[in-house]
Amino acid sequence: MTARVLVVDDVPTNVKLLAARLTAEYFDVVEASNGADAIEICRRGDCDLVLLDVMMPDMDGFETCQRLKSDPRTQHLPVVMVTALDQPSDKVRGLEAGADDFLTKPVDDIQLMARVKSLARLKGLTDELRARAVTGQALAIEDIVDMTSGIEPTNGNILLIDSDAHNAKRLMESLSQDHNVTHLSEPEDAAFQLADQDFELVVVSMALEGIDPLRVCSQIRTLENTRGIPIILVADVPDKPKVVRGLELGVNDFILRPIERNELAARVRTQLRRYRYSNELRKNLSSTVAMAVIDGLTGLYNRRYFDRHMCVQLDKAKEGDRNLGLMMLDIDFFKSVNDTHGHAAGDEVLKEFAARLQRNIRGVDLACRYGGEEFVVMMPDTDLVHAKNIAERIRHAVASEPFDTGITMPLNITVSVGISINELQDDTPEQMLKRADIALYRAKREGRNRIVYDAA
Incomplete structure (x- = not known):
């Protein structure tokens, strides 16, 4: 994904150099x-x-960062400090300021580039959570602005994966x-350990014996219950080339x-703070908007929420010249499930379908x-190729394994999918929904259990 990067430096040559690298x-x-100008731009x-x-003169980077991180309007912005200072104490001071x-x-x-891309991905996810929370606030009349002010990055529950006893001991002493x-010396057991606690x-550690450390990180990112846990x-x-690959895979930081x-301690606190911040946003979504905007049967957001949030996200996509994908899905022959097996079985199919969709x-x-049996998925920063990939993953997940309703024999279920992408500057949510709906019904006419795209 792309992003808008603010480069702050009082030396024009330094700004132009970084700008050229990023623009490329x-x-x-x-x-x-x-x-001062940086703070205003961020606000x-x-x-x-x-x-x-x-x-920098007047207000140095440490103070600027501290002000950004203490303001609820800008505290979620990732900040990377760039300096000629190379003492560990300077690095720690920057991290303590919130960098x-x-x-x-x-x-x-x-x-x-690895740092910028990694933090841009994280910012994108945080923005989506914040936007959903704001939408929920508008519907449920709740104030969430100061909910994260009391977050303290202490007493964290940390899993250390290191097969070298000597190195692990030193890390344990610091952390x-x-x-x-908790120290885990057998990396292949990471999934079980993470599932239990x-x-x-x-x-x-990048020095694991007998297993690629990036494979361990990839497995952590793949598991549903651990994909959001930060990794250092x-x-x-x-190891730098592999570290860069790790950041592309979703690793959050390295040392x-x-x-x-002190640097290790500061980096750990930074990751814990961000993780707890995201968790607070998620909990807020659960508590403030559940009654107003959550579908009681499937646990997904309802049409009322989608209509409001789609408007917000399409406006953002236009402002940033970014892609926005939309997917409409309809369970094939769902009426016959209700008619043949009863509405209770149909409800179980809907719940299981929603679970597979979310996964x-x-x-x-x-x-x-x-x-009814119709669902939508909104996909920020998603072009047609990636939208089709996501749709195919869902289609296969639905068709590959029968649905066990607990009421009747397992049922073979399929889904038809229509896709649209924001292609016009004056696109509206209604127009995108209409194109996705037309594509969906083409998929139905052409035999169901398939994906169709409709262009503007």
Whole structure:
């Protein structure tokens, strides 16, 4: 996904250099030469991520970052501090000010892009959660602005995966001072360990014996109950290329050996703070909007919520010149399920369908029950190729295994899918829904259990 990056530096040459690197990777760049202007740009919502120089006159980067992170309007913005300072104490000070990362000049291109892409993905998910919370607030008349002000990143439940007893002992000594740490020396057991306990952070050594550490990270990201848990890699300098690959896979952060204890502590606190922040948003969604906007049978959002949120997201997509995908799904021959097996069996099919739908979309996607046996999925930052991939994953998940209703024999269920993408500058939610609906009924006419796209 792309993003709008704010580059803050009082030296124009430094700004132009970073801007050129980012533009080459298709990021939009906004520029500021001082902390005050940067704060104003962030408050207006004109950026997704901040690259912030430390050494600036009047207000340095540390103070700028601290002000951004203490303001509810900007505290969710990822901040990467960029500076010539290379002392561990400077890095720790930046992280303590709330920075999400810290890059040292001259900035390595690979590390810069890996960090920016990783934080941009995280920002996208956080934005979607915040937008849903705001939509819920409008419908349920609840105030959520200050709900995260009391988050403290202490006493975290951390899983350390390291097959080297000596290295693990040193990490345990550092982390156990402020957190509850469980050491796992057999990496292949990670899935079982994570299933048994509620961990908030996973620290993975790149020096695992007999297994690729990135495979372990990938498995953590694949499991439904752990895909949102932050992961920190502990690596040596030669591991940098694999670390970059790990960040692309969804790893949140890394630290290089030899490990500076205070830097490790600060990075752990940063990840815990962000994880708990997201959890608070999720809990808020559950508590404030359930009665007004949740479908009681399937647990998905209802049509009322979708209609409101679709308007918001389409406006955002237009402003940022971004893609927005829409999928309409209809369970094939659902009327015959009710007529033959009864409405109780039909309800069980709907609930199981909703569960499979949720398991096969991304965290940033929004699934809703639109009415009866018809569902919609809104997919931010999604072009046609990716929309088709998501739709095919859902179609296969539905058709590949019979639905066990507990009332009758397992039923073979299929689904037809229609897709539309925002292609016109004046597109409206109604127009996108109409195109997706037309595509859906083409899928029905052409034999069902298939995916059809309708162009504008």
